[in-house]
Amino acid sequence: MTARVPSKAWIFVCLALAAALVLAPVSRAEAALPGGPLFQLPFPCGQTWNGNSSNSSAHRSYEIDFNRADDVNDPVVAVRAGVVRTASHQGSVNRYGNLVKIEHAGGWFSYYAHLNRMDVSVGQSVRQGQQIGIVGNTSAPGNNISPHLHFELRNGPSYPDNIRPAYFDGIRFNYTAGSQNLTSRNCNDPEALCGSGYTAIDLAHLRNSSGTHYGTVYLMWKGSSQYNCVVTVKHRSRSTATSTSAYLEPQGASRVTDSGQFYNYAGPVRKYSPSCVRWGGAISGIAYNSPWEHCGS
Helix, strand or coil: CCCCCCCHHHHHHHHHHHHHHHHCCCCCCCCCCCCCCCCCCCCCCCCEEEEECCCCCCCCCCCEEEECCCCCCCEEECCCCEEEEEEEECHHHHCCCEEEEEEEHHHEEEEEEEECEECCCCCCEECCCCEEEECECCCCCCCCCCCEEEEEEECCCCCCCCECCCEECCEECCCCCCEEEEECCCCCCHHHHHCCCCEEEEEEEEECCCCCEEEEEEEEEECCCCEEEEEEEECCCCCCCEEEEEEEEECCCCCEEEEEEECCEEEEEEEECCCCEEEEEEECCEEEECCCECCCC
16 A cells, blocks of 8 residues: 655645644633632621631531621622622522522622612622622521521532632631631722723732731733733721832833822733733732743643
8 A cells, every 4th residue: 555645735734733833822821719709708898797607507518607796787798790690588498588699700609698688689780899788687487597697609500519618808718617707808899990801810918027917919811802900909098098009010011000199909000911920019018029920821
């Protein structure tokens, strides 16, 4: 049998395809935050609440009950931007009473149960930090409970395996301890500040040597345009203008920086970033400066 020799035309096509593969731009690596998308506490900026994952026999998996003193009718806010999928009384179905369920990107859902009042309707788009109801004690008929917010994050088809551990501002709730006091960082939505299509892919908490948290620097990515965006959000001293900055430096390009005396945040700073970036920011001299990273997949 005679071996078949490729034609010159076929060799040219193969070489052209190989060249195209070599010259094609490499897509940026989109590092995921721990615990999925960027979620915040379901309460207004600066409020401190106790979360408890072990004080109820009705709890399954990673559910959390939130309380603080005299909390009845306190506002409950969205942990991330999304669309309301449920806003109804569920007492006879699952004892959740007035339940708001919000759908977020990537198949994630947040649940807010036992509300005394619901302030949103099905199909409504909500912003991160927008009030969606108030703390209450609604449940199934005859099931008397004390006021609290029952909170869940779910992703997946089957309950209770679809209940996921909650991460607030990138930090996992302390399920080992079962109870934890948390101060809300639901202050400004960095994704919304950067604009449509941006998703948080990294963050750095700004703490002093004693561990006091001042704010967070967020790195966002918009794959459709290959742009990064950086925002530094203050989580304390927001009634006072303090030195705050945010910067972004794509490899091979100049650094862009926003700095000044700001009440709430620095940035957003955006720049075309097809390859590695350095990014960071500071609040009152407490700084984060990244290495070259997020280079490509």
